[in-house]
Amino acid sequence: MADLSLNFCGVQFKNPIVIASLETTNSPEVIRECVDAGAAGMIIKTLTDIEDMARLTQNSKYAILNERNELIKGKVNKNYVFYSRSGYSSTGFREWVPYMKELRQYANDQGSHLIGSAGGKTVQSWVDICRTIEDCGLPMVELNFGCPHPAMMPGVHGGSMIGQDPEVAAEVTARVCEAVKIPVVIKLTPDQSRLLDVARAVRDAGAAAVTATNRYTGFSVDIETGKPRLGGPAGIGGVWAKPLSLRWVHRIYNELGMPITGSNGIYDHRDVVEFIMTGAPLVQVGSVLMLKGIKYLPKIISGLEEFMDSHGYPDVASMTGVASRAAVKDYGEQFRKPRMHSEVNHESCRNPKCTICIQTCFYDALAQGPGKVASLSDNCIGCEMCTQTCPFDSTSMHTTTDEDRANATFFSIPENIFELGKFEKDFDRGIKLAKVKD
Numbered sequence: 074m075a076d077l078s079l080n081f082c083g084v085q086f087k088n089p090i091v092i093a094s095l096e097t098t099n100s101p102e103v104i105r106e107c108v109d110a111g112a113a114g115m116i117i118k119t120l121t122d123i124e125d126m127a128r129l130t131q132n133s134k135y136a137i138l139n140e141r142n143e144l145i146k147g148k149v150n151k152n153y154v155f156y157s158r159s160g161y162s163s164t165g166f167r168e169w170v171p172y173m174k175e176l177r178q179y180a181n182d183q184g185s186h187l188i189g190s191a192g193g194k195t196v197q198s199w200v201d202i203c204r205t206i207e208d209c210g211l212p213m214v215e216l217n218f219g220c221p222h223p224a225m226m227p228g229v230h231g232g233s234m235i236g237q238d239p240e241v242a243a244e245v246t247a248r249v250c251e252a253v254k255i256p257v258v259i260k261l262t263p264d265q266s267r268l269l270d271v272a273r274a275v276r277d278a279g280a281a282a283v284t285a286t287n288r289y290t291g292f293s294v295d296i297e298t299g300k301p302r303l304g305g306p307a308g309i310g311g312v313w314a315k316p317l318s319l320r321w322v323h324r325i326y327n328e329l330g331m332p333i334t335g336s337n338g339i340y341d342h343r344d345v346v347e348f349i350m351t352g353a354p355l356v357q358v359g360s361v362l363m364l365k366g367i368k369y370l371p372k373i374i375s376g377l378e379e380f381m382d383s384h385g386y387p388d389v390a391s392m393t394g395v396a397s398r399a400a401v402k403d404y405g406e407q408f409r410k411p412r413m414h415s416e417v418n419h420e421s422c423r424n425p426k427c428t429i430c431i432q433t434c435f436y437d438a439l440a441q442g443p444g445k446v447a448s449l450s451d452n453c454i455g456c457e458m459c460t461q462t463c464p465f466d467s468t469s470m471h472t473t474t475d476e477d478r479a480n481a482t483f484f485s486i487p488e489n490i491f492e493l494g495k496f497e498k499d500f501d502r503g504i505k506l507a508k509v510k511d
C-alpha cells in the first residue's frame with residue numbers, strides 16, 4: 074500500500090489532505106469532525122483583530138451556481154461555482170486560545186495537526202496573532218495575503234491588498250518570521266499578475282512555503298432580475314479555477330523551487346493528484362466540504378490511496394512535481410520536436426455519420442471524401458485536435474517522414490477558406506470536396 078505520509082517544512086503529515094481555512098474550521102466541533110474523518114491537518118479560519126472582517130462573517134452570503142449560472146438547489150456536482158462573501162473568524166484570536174490548546178491536543182492524539190491562520194490590522198497585530206498561535210503549541214501558521222474581501226472593506230488594509238504588493242508582503246513576512254520559530258506559510262492571491270514576484274519576496278523574507286492560491290474576486294449576474302448576485306462583487310471558486318491555480322503551482326515549483334501547498338479547485342482525489350503532480354505535495358480542501366459535509370472527506374483520502382496503488386506511486390514524493398518537470402520550458406521547444414501529421418483509421422471511423430474531426434480541423438487537412446474522411450496531410454500542422462475530439466479514437470498522429478513537409482515551418486491557409494458565407498454554403502461538399510477531387 075502506498076505511503077501517504079509526508080514531511081512538509083519539518084512537520085510530519087499522515088496524508089497530504091489538510092482542511093483549508095474557511096467556515097468548516099470556524100468551530101471547534103467541526104474541526105473535531107475533520108480530525109475524526111482523517112484530515113492530516115486543519116487550518117483555523119483566519120484569526121484577526123480587524124473588527125469589520127470578523128463582522129463580515131456574521132453577514133456572510135453564499136450562492137452555489139451551476140454551469141448555466143443558475144442556483145443549484147440540492148446535490149452539488151463537480152461543475153459547481155461557489156460565489157460567496159465572508160470575512161475572518163468572528164471569534165477574536167485571544168478567545169480562541171483555550172480552543173486552540175484543546176484542539177491541538179485532540180488533533181495530535183490522532184496524528185493530525187491544528188494549523189493557525191492570521192490576518193492582522195497592523196504589522197504588530199500580525200505578529201501578535203502569530204505569537205499567540207505559536208504559544209498555543211500549533212506547529213505552523215499561514216498568513217492570509219489572499220483574501221479578496223478586505224479590498225472592498227472601507228478602511229481595511231489586508232488580504233489580497235498585501236498579497237499584490239511584494240514589498241509590503243515581504244515586510245509583514247519578515248516581521249512575523251523574526252517573531253516566531255514555527256514555519257510561516259504565505260497564502261497568495263491569484264488576483265494579480267505579479268504572483269511570482271510576491272512569492273520570491275516572501276521566500277527571501279523568511280517564509281517556509283507558499284499556498285497557491287486563495288480565491289478570485291468575481292461578479293455574477295442573475296439575468297432574470299438584471300441584478301448582481303449577492304448584491305455585488307464576491308469571492309469566486311470551484312473546480313474551474315484549478316488549472317489557473319496549477320499554473321502558479323507549476324511556475325513556483327519550477328522557478329522558485331520552494332515548498333507549496335495547493336488550494337483553489339479541489340473536488341475529488343483526481344484534483345488532489347493534479348496538484349501533487351504539479352508540485353504541491355500538501356493540498357487544502359475547502360468549499361467542497363461546506364457543500365458535501367465532512368463525511369465526504371474519507372472518499373478523497375481513500376481515492377488518493379487507491380490511485381497511488383493502481384498507478385505504482387509508492388509515496389507522495391514519487392508523484393510530486395512529475396508533471397511540472399515534464400513540461401516544456403517555453404513554446405520554442407515545440408519547434409525542435411519532429412513534425413507530426415494525422416492519419417485516419419477507416420475501419421473504426423463512423424463517417425459519414427460522424428464529421429466531428431472535419432468540423433474541428435481548422436487547417437483543411439481532413440475533408441469529406443466520397444463516403445469517408447479524406448486526409449490532406451500536406452495541410453496538416455500536427456495540432457492533434459482530431460485525436461482529441463474523435464469519439465472513436467480513429468485518428469492518430471504519425472511522425473512526418475517526408476523531408477520537404479517536415480521542414481516546412483508555416484502552414485499557408487488556403488485562399489477563401491475563412492470567407493464565412495462561402496464556407497458555410499459549401500461546407501459539406503464544397504471547398505473541401507473540391508480539394509479531394511483535385
Ligand SMILES: Cc1cc2nc3c(=O)[nH]c(=O)nc-3n(C[C@H](O)[C@H](O)[C@H](O)COP(=O)(O)O)c2cc1C
Nearest residue numbers: 093094095118119217287336337338339358359360
Ligand atoms: C466561504 C469561504 C470562506 C473562506 N474563508 C477563508 C478564510 O477565512 N481564510 C483563508 O485563508 N481562506 C478562506 N477561504 C479560502 C479557502 O481557504 C480556499 O483557499 C478556497 O476556498 C479555495 O479552495 P477550494 O476550491 O477547495 O474551496 C474561504 C473560502 C470560502 C469559500
